[in-house]
Amino acid sequence: MAKRRRIRWDRVLIVFGPIFLLILLIHVGCRHRGETESSEPDALTSVDSMELTESSETSEAVPAQAPFRDLIVVVDPGHGGKDSGATTKDESRLEKDDNLRLGLAVAEKLRSYPHIQVIMTRDTDVFVGLQERCDIANNANADYFISLHRNVSKNGKGVEIWINNDYTPMEKLLAEYIMEWLEKAGISDNRGTQTGFRNNNGVDDYMVNSHTNMPSCLIEMGFMNSLEDNRNFDDKLDQYADAISGALIELVTDKGIYTQDGVQ
Ligand SMILES: [Zn+2]
Incomplete structure (x- = not known):
C-alpha cells in the first residue's frame, strides 16, 4: 500500500x-x-x-455637409365618410373605398423605401375637407402630394393624371413618370397628363393641386363605370401601388433630390 x-x-x-x-x-x-x-x-x-479644419479654412471648395432628412410624401385618398365620390350605377362600389384601398397600399410601398415619411390625409373612412387636406401637406412642408381618385363618365375608360394649369416642370415630370409606370403595370387606356379641372375649360384647377405648396398631381385611377377598369383595379392593386411609389422614387432619384440616405 x-x-x-x-x-x-x-x-x-x-x-x-x-x-x-x-x-x-x-x-x-x-x-x-x-x-x-x-x-x-x-x-x-x-x-x-485638424487637417480637415485647416484645409476647409483655406479652401472654400469643401462645403459643410448638411444633415440628411426624410423625403415627406402626402398620400391623399379622395373623398371619404359622408362623401362617397363616384359610384357604380348600382352604387355597390364607392370611389371613396377604392381610393382608400389604393392609398393605404401606396403608403405601405413608399414606407418600404429608406428615409421616406408618408403622411396620409386620411387612413380610414372619414370625411376630410379639401382645404384641410392641403393644410396637412403645407403644414408638414411635404415634398410631394399625390391625390388618388377614380373617374366616372358614360363610356370612359383608362387613367388620367391631372396637374395645375400653370404646372411646374416637376409636376409635369411627376405625372409623366407615374403614367409611364402605370402603363407598364397595365391599364386599359392612357388618357394622358391633363391640366386644370375636368369640364372647366382650363379655368380652374383641382383644389388639392392649386392649394398645395409642393409638386402635386391627382390620379384618376380608371372609371367606376368601366368593368375593365374595375377588374384591373382589383387584380392589379398591388402593381398599381408599386408603380405609383416606384415612379416617385425614380423621379426624385433621377433628379438627385433623394438618395438612400434621404434628402440633403
Ligand atoms: Zn374623386
Whole structure:
C-alpha cells in the first residue's frame, strides 16, 4: 500500500509563486499595450480632423455637409365618410373605398423605401375637407402630394393624371413618370397628363393641386363605370401601388433630390 505523502505547501509556493507572478506581469503588460494601441487611432483621427479644419479654412471648395432628412410624401385618398365620390350605377362600389384601398397600399410601398415619411390625409373612412387636406401637406412642408381618385363618365375608360394649369416642370415630370409606370403595370387606356379641372375649360384647377405648396398631381385611377377598369383595379392593386411609389422614387432619384440616405 502506498504511503500517503504530505503536501509541502512551502515548496509549492516556492516553485509556483514566481510562475504565477510572471503570468500576472505578462497579463498586465498586454492590457497596457492594448490601451496604448487603441488610443493610437484617436490620435490619428484628431490629426485628420485638424487637417480637415485647416484645409476647409483655406479652401472654400469643401462645403459643410448638411444633415440628411426624410423625403415627406402626402398620400391623399379622395373623398371619404359622408362623401362617397363616384359610384357604380348600382352604387355597390364607392370611389371613396377604392381610393382608400389604393392609398393605404401606396403608403405601405413608399414606407418600404429608406428615409421616406408618408403622411396620409386620411387612413380610414372619414370625411376630410379639401382645404384641410392641403393644410396637412403645407403644414408638414411635404415634398410631394399625390391625390388618388377614380373617374366616372358614360363610356370612359383608362387613367388620367391631372396637374395645375400653370404646372411646374416637376409636376409635369411627376405625372409623366407615374403614367409611364402605370402603363407598364397595365391599364386599359392612357388618357394622358391633363391640366386644370375636368369640364372647366382650363379655368380652374383641382383644389388639392392649386392649394398645395409642393409638386402635386391627382390620379384618376380608371372609371367606376368601366368593368375593365374595375377588374384591373382589383387584380392589379398591388402593381398599381408599386408603380405609383416606384415612379416617385425614380423621379426624385433621377433628379438627385433623394438618395438612400434621404434628402440633403
Ligand atoms: Zn374623386
